[in-house]
Amino acid sequence: MTSLVSEIPPATPSESLQHFSRRLAFETDCSDVYQSQKTGNIDYVLVDVRNSAAFAKAHVPGAINIPTRTITKESMSTYPLNRLFVVYCAGPHCNGVHRAAVRLAGLGYSVKEMIGGMTGWVDEGLPLQGETTSEPGNGFSCEC
Numbered sequence: 001m002t003s004l005v006s007e008i009p010p011a012t013p014s015e016s017l018q019h020f021s022r023r024l025a026f027e028t029d030c031s032d033v034y035q036s037q038k039t040g041n042i043d044y045v046l047v048d049v050r051n052s053a054a055f056a057k058a059h060v061p062g063a064i065n066i067p068t069r070t071i072t073k074e075s076m077s078t079y080p081l082n083r084l085f086v087v088y089c090a091g092p093h094c095n096g097v098h099r100a101a102v103r104l105a106g107l108g109y110s111v112k113e114m115i116g117g118m119t120g121w122v123d124e125g126l127p128l129q130g131e132t133t134s135e136p137g138n139g140f141s142c143e144c
Contacts, residue, residue, distance in 0.1 A: 025112075026112060026113060027112055027113050027114075027115050028086055028112050028113070028114055028115070029114065029115050029116065029120070030114060030115075030116050030120045030121045030123075030124045030126060031124060033046065033060070033086060033114055034121075034124070034126050037061070037062055042062070043084065044083075044084040044085065044086045044112075045064065045079065045083060045084070045085050045086070046060060046062050046063040046064070046086050046088075046114070047063060047064055047065070047066050047085055047086065047087045047088070047100070048060065048063040048064070048065050048066075048088060048089075049066060049067060049068045049071075049087050049088070049089050049096055049097060049099075049100040050065070050067065050089055050090060050096065050118075050140075050141070050142055050143055051067050051143040052065055052067065053143065054090070054140070054141050054142070054143045055067075055130070056130060056131055057130050057131050057132045057141075058118070058128045058129070058130035058131070058132055058140065059118075059128065059129055059130050060088065060114075060118070060121055060126075060128065060129075061127060061128070061129045063088070066100075068089075068096050068099050068100040068103065071100055071103040071104060071107070072103075072107075073107055076104070076107055076109070079109070081108045081109060082110075083109060083110070084109075084110045084111070084112065085104050085109055085110065085111045085112070086111075086112050086113075086114050087100045087101055087104070087111060087112070087113055087114065088113070088114040088116075088117040088118065088121075089117045089118070089142055090117050090118050090119065090140040090141060090142040090143075091116060091117040091118055091119030091120065091140060092115070092116060092117065092119065092120070093119075093142075094117070094142040096142050097113050097114075097117060098113070101113055117140070118140040119140060122140075
């Protein structure tokens with residue numbers, strides 16, 4: 001009897017290699033960002049794309065705040081086009097991070113999503129900066 005897992009046959013190893021390699025071209029995770037910060041090997045701009053009020057409450061240390069709606073050619077003109085941006089939002093329940101990535105890529109910038117966003121960062125037990133640094137029981141607001 002076939003399980004629900006194998007009911008749809010898996011991809012070939014070659015297809016799997018291509019698929020997962022492509023995902024890594026678009027994504028990074030909280031642990032990798034944190035480790036790069038700890039070692040000082042930061043070759044990207046970490047961007048919180050939530051609104052300024054949400055950013056002020058709590059954000060990932062080292063992040064700058066560029067709300068999604070403010071990403072324009074003019075606002076980004078101080079960054080060279082060869083700069084890599086790592087963007088995050090509240091968490092996996094929000095697509096604001098994807099909207100920001102589309103805007104940045106549309107302007108010619110390389111961009112990766114920090115999967116998990118604020119929720120993932122906290123789930124990893126990593127420190128936050130900001131006025132309150134947590135919202136007990138409420139999670140993190142996107143407000144993008």
